[in-house]
Amino acid sequence: MRVLGVDPGLTRCGLGAVEGRPGAPLSLVAVGVVRTPADDDIGSRLVAIEAGIEHWLDEVKPDSVAVERVFAQHNTRTVMGTAQASAVAIVCAARRGLPVTLHTPSEVKAAITGSGTADKKQIGAMVTRLLRLSATPKPADAADALALAICHVWRSGAQNRMAEALARARAGKGAGR
Amino acid sequence: MRVLGVDPGLTRCGLGAVEGRPGAPLSLVAVGVVRTPADDDIGSRLVAIEAGIEHWLDEVKPDSVAVERVFAQHNTRTVMGTAQASAVAIVCAARRGLPVTLHTPSEVKAAITGSGTADKKQIGAMVTRLLRLSATPKPADAADALALAICHVWRSGAQNRMAEALARARAGKGAGR
Incomplete structure (x- = not known):
């Protein structure tokens, strides 16, 4: 499966x-950031982010999109912009009919490093190792987006295995009746 | 001028x-709400809001759009959804090249009622009076959207008068040299 991770921000x-796929080596498809000037008005910034994400969806053609879940209790100065950028990413994916999943920062950290409180450096190091890259992707937002995508591949695998196990259990029960 | 007010929410x-226009009676063009089911996933909800707002922009053909500014310190349970719905409204307007202005709830209350801490009932009563309606628009979100639009007409008037006065002052200075 091909997953596009989005670490939202204005x-x-x-x-x-x-x-x-879970249990097999992962490979990098693409990584980068969409930037918008801090002194542009919010409308222009969100339209630019929309155009950037549309371009990425056209190029990358993902099977699903993973977006970081934003919480209100975080840095209140930037959280509104983050929530707005995440809304644009979600709309872009959902109107193409792509499945969109939100993962919390601690889910991503736990999936990638084994610790829900890992720092940026650890995330960067694990992304580099897991994708067998020669250098850590920069800036940190780009590495975080890859971490989200990797987390999504692995968590979907776990969910699929759970669903398959349940289906087998149900089928088994049915057959035993 | 024709203004579409948006009180964002999922x-x-x-x-x-x-x-x-400022200083003249205002008239109602249209009022309503776009609703999305609370048990739908966030992607479907934002796509439905986008479709609803696009439909309103097509029908109403506003000259500008006024959106309520969302603050992180408000009700944290719903604030993320509100921020995401506002992002959709801003993107819909901005990608048509419509000017988008954000007004805070207290700016709207102060403009409509004279008090920045007015309650919903007061807002509803003043919207009804200012637009010479026979009944208060329901639900409160619909009345709030009209209050935003009225606030925007009046504030733009004040801003235009300020700009005109500055232009006259500059022209006067130039002529006096």
């Missing part, structure tokens, strides 16, 4: 796509 | 359009 919106 | 997004 100033820097991280985008990272990976290809892979 | 469950109920209030929309209200008025026609008028």
